[in-house]
Amino acid sequence: MDNSPSNSASASPERPLVSVLLIAYKQESMVADAVRGILAQTYSPLEIIISDDASPDGTFAAIEAAVRDYRGPHRVVTRHNAANEGISAHLSRLAAMAQGELLFVAAGDDISAPNRCERVVDYWLEHGRRHDLIATDLVAMDQDGQLHERMEPTDLDSYRSFDDWLAQRPWLVGAAHTWSRRLFERFGPMMAGSASEDQIMTFRAIVSGGASSLREPLVRYRRGGLSSKRHHRTxxxxxxxxxxxxxxxxxxxxxxxxxxxxxxxxxxxxxxxxxxxxxxxxxxxxxxxxxxxxxxxxxxxxxxxxxxxxxxxxxxxxxxxxxxxxxxxxxxxx
Structure with missing residues (x-):
């Protein structure tokens, strides 16, 4: 589904078009919260692409229900894959579809603060559009939606060269990342079969236009998601x-x-x-x-x-x- 409201604001140098890439997989019970967080973004012009990676449950139906009555200013596209692609290939597909100058990554079990896009765009413009990846802090959230400690990933401003990356890989949470379009276009789609899209894109940024950390908790990160540690029974x-x-x-x-x-x-x-x-x-x-x-x-x-x-x-x-x-x-x- 493509919802393109006529009252969507026009892009300008001061207000560039940006895109949110919200990916979901087997998150039927929580994806609506993630969608509502993105629909509530205060920044405009904003393109929102919400995509289900061939979930075997009702995730895509929950996505459609969450956007059905939306009448706001943002352009909203919903879609689903015919076959499961995995995180890296899925995000690469959406990045190729997106039209924004900045590409916000969002996960179907997390919730973005309403001002997430606005704050990141302001930060990017204040720094002369120099950075190719911007990471924000997060707040841990349990399965019931209760908030806990603040999460502060590695400060990416300390990574200025390939040598810095070689010395110590940063600790990252990709669900709070934003990429520049030029970064994706320079290196191209990520290969299918990788679950480390955050490390891949951060490496690309460090050896390209640079990565930076905006130390504000703009994403509620749900514990126990797809990337959490598993306990094995057998x-x-x-x-x-x-x-x-x-x-x-x-x-x-x-x-x-x-x-x-x-x-x-x-x-x-x-x-x-x-x-x-x-x-x-x-x-x-x-x-x-x-x-x-x-x-x-x-x-x-x-x-x-x-x-x-x-x-x-x-x-x-x-x-x-x-x-x-x-x-x-x-x-x-x-």
Whole structure:
């Protein structure tokens, strides 16, 4: 659905058109709150794209119901994917559709403050449109909507170069990020299969126009969302999660390397990523090995990977039942 009200304000150098990219997946019970937070934005002109990533529940129906009676000034587009794409590919699709100069990321289980867009646009303009990514603080929110502590991710203003990024990866919460359109256009869509879109886009910004932190809590961040830590009940769940994380890491390292090539940092990045690439490729090879013999050969041959990890992976892939008692003890402690 595309709702394009005739009273939408016109863009100007002082009031650029900006876009909100609100993505949702299996958030039927809470997405309406996220939508209402975006519809209530005080900034205009504003384009809002709300997209469901092929949820198997009623998430998209809840989105449509939340916007059905909206008659405000913002342009609102609702859509859903035919098949699940994952966070990075989903956001890349919406970024390619969006028309705004700034692209606000929003999640279907969080709530943006009404002045989020206004404050970020003002900050961006005050700094001469220099920054390619702006991150705000957040407020933790539980599943019942009760607010808790303030969340202050890493100060991105301290990251001025590739060397800063190499020294320490920042702690980030992508649901409070805003990208410049030029950043997305310079590096292009993110690869499908990565769950680290916040790290990818922040790296792009650091080696491009710069990243900055606006130290105001403009997003209510719901605990226990899709990116939260999972508690495993069985060894099968543990191993499935481990393999999923390995797949995410392989895509992320390939994406970061591609982006480094575009930024003229290919050789330095290749050297920096070599230990992580070796680790993740070893994990993948262990899970793909045909039989104990191949796993033993990998265990003894991958000397660039720490011995403890090699032994752990051998156990995961050969006799995972040895981890069942530890999972049972963890359940008792919870």
């Amino acid at each position: 060894t099968a769940e543990l191993i499935a999660r481990f393999r999923q994380g390995n797949g995410f890491a392989l895509v992320e390292t390939e994406q970061i390397q591609r982006d480094a090539e575009i930024a003229g940092l290919g050789e330095r990045m290749r050297a920096a990523l070599a230990p992580k690439v070796a680790r993740e490729q070893f994990i993948q090879s262990m899970f793909n090995a045909r039989g104990v013999g191949e796993r033993l050969a990998l265990l003894g041959g991958a000397r660039e990977v720490k011995l403890g990890l090699r032994i752990r992976l051998f156990l995961y892939t050969t006799c995972p039942g040895v981890y069942a008692p530890s999972l049972w003890l963890k359940r008792l402690k919870r």
